[in-house]
Amino acid sequence: EVQLVQPGAELKKPGESLKISCKTSGYTFTNYWIGWVRQMPGKGLEWMGIIYPGDSDTMYSPSFQGQVTISVDKSINTAYLQWSSLKASDTAIYYCARGFGVEKVLDYWGQGTLVTVSS
Amino acid sequence: DIQMTQSPSSLSASVRDRVTITCRASQSLSSYLNWYQQKPGKAPKLLIYAASNLQSGVPSRFSGSGSGTDFTLTISSLQPEDFATYYCQQSHSTPWTFGQGTKVEIK
Numbered sequence: 001e002v003q004l005v006q007p008g009a010e011l012k013k014p015g016e017s018l019k020i021s022c023k024t025s026g027y028t029f030t031n032y033w034i035g036w037v038r039q040m041p042g043k044g045l046e047w048m049g050i051i052y053p054g055d056s057d058t059m060y061s062p063s064f065q066g067q068v069t070i071s072v073d074k075s076i077n078t079a080y081l082q083w084s085s086l087k088a089s090d091t092a093i094y095y096c097a098r099g100f101g102v103e104k105v106l107d108y109w110g111q112g113t114l115v116t117v118s119s
Numbered sequence: 120d121i122q123m124t125q126s127p128s129s130l131s132a133s134v135r136d137r138v139t140i141t142c143r144a145s146q147s148l149s150s151y152l153n154w155y156q157q158k159p160g161k162a163p164k165l166l167i168y169a170a171s172n173l174q175s176g177v178p179s180r181f182s183g184s185g186s187g188t189d190f191t192l193t194i195s196s197l198q199p200e201d202f203a204t205y206y207c208q209q210s211h212s213t214p215w216t217f218g219q220g221t222k223v224e225i226k
Contacts, residue, residue, distance in 0.1 A: 061214035
């Protein structure tokens with residue numbers, strides 16, 4: 001069974017750093033893309049970027065380029081999304097999802113991590 | 120970036136109604152268009168990929184059609200568990216972009 005498991009919530013202060021995880025199982029990690037999607041409170045879905053664990057090829061949305069870093073650790077089948085300096089406007093739910101095919105369609109999703117940035 | 124526009128933004132319907140949601144792209148996508156369903160407090164779920172391909176395990180009352188710039192998601196007979204928000208998403212060119220969502224509510 002394909003699973004993507006994310007921590008439920010993180011509470012941080014502005015200016016702090018954060019790295020959230022997406023631990024996968026049930027498939028060959030290096031054969032599928034992993035994408036990240038943001039959902040701000042009460043809003044729609046925004047595609048942030050995607051990484052191919054096989055060779056760490058990464059693509060970012062211009063809206064998020066330079067704001068976050070996407071990475072993987074192949075030894076533990078886990079993808080990461082990290083910030084070096086959080087802002088209050090980063091408060092949102094962040095989903096990871098597996099991407100398949102040339103079109104990188106997001107077929108399996110994690111349950112999401114609620115990141116709250118507040119002083 | 121490719122802009123995705125869904126219509127309507129919300130609709131009210133009854134159980135067993137036929138529901139149609141449209142998605143228009145700002146440039147041609149060929150068939151690189153996907154549909155997701157999201158229920159409150161849950162992650163999105165893939166329903167349709169490549170415009171008309173039903174994802175495994177998704178009920179056959181869901182169908183997708185279209186190509187180029189105009190696409191449609193149809194629910195042939197709305198069921199209680201279908202009340203949710205639906206998003207289209209293009210995977211033709213990066214950055215992938217989503218429509219703003221269509222909320223399907225109970226009439």
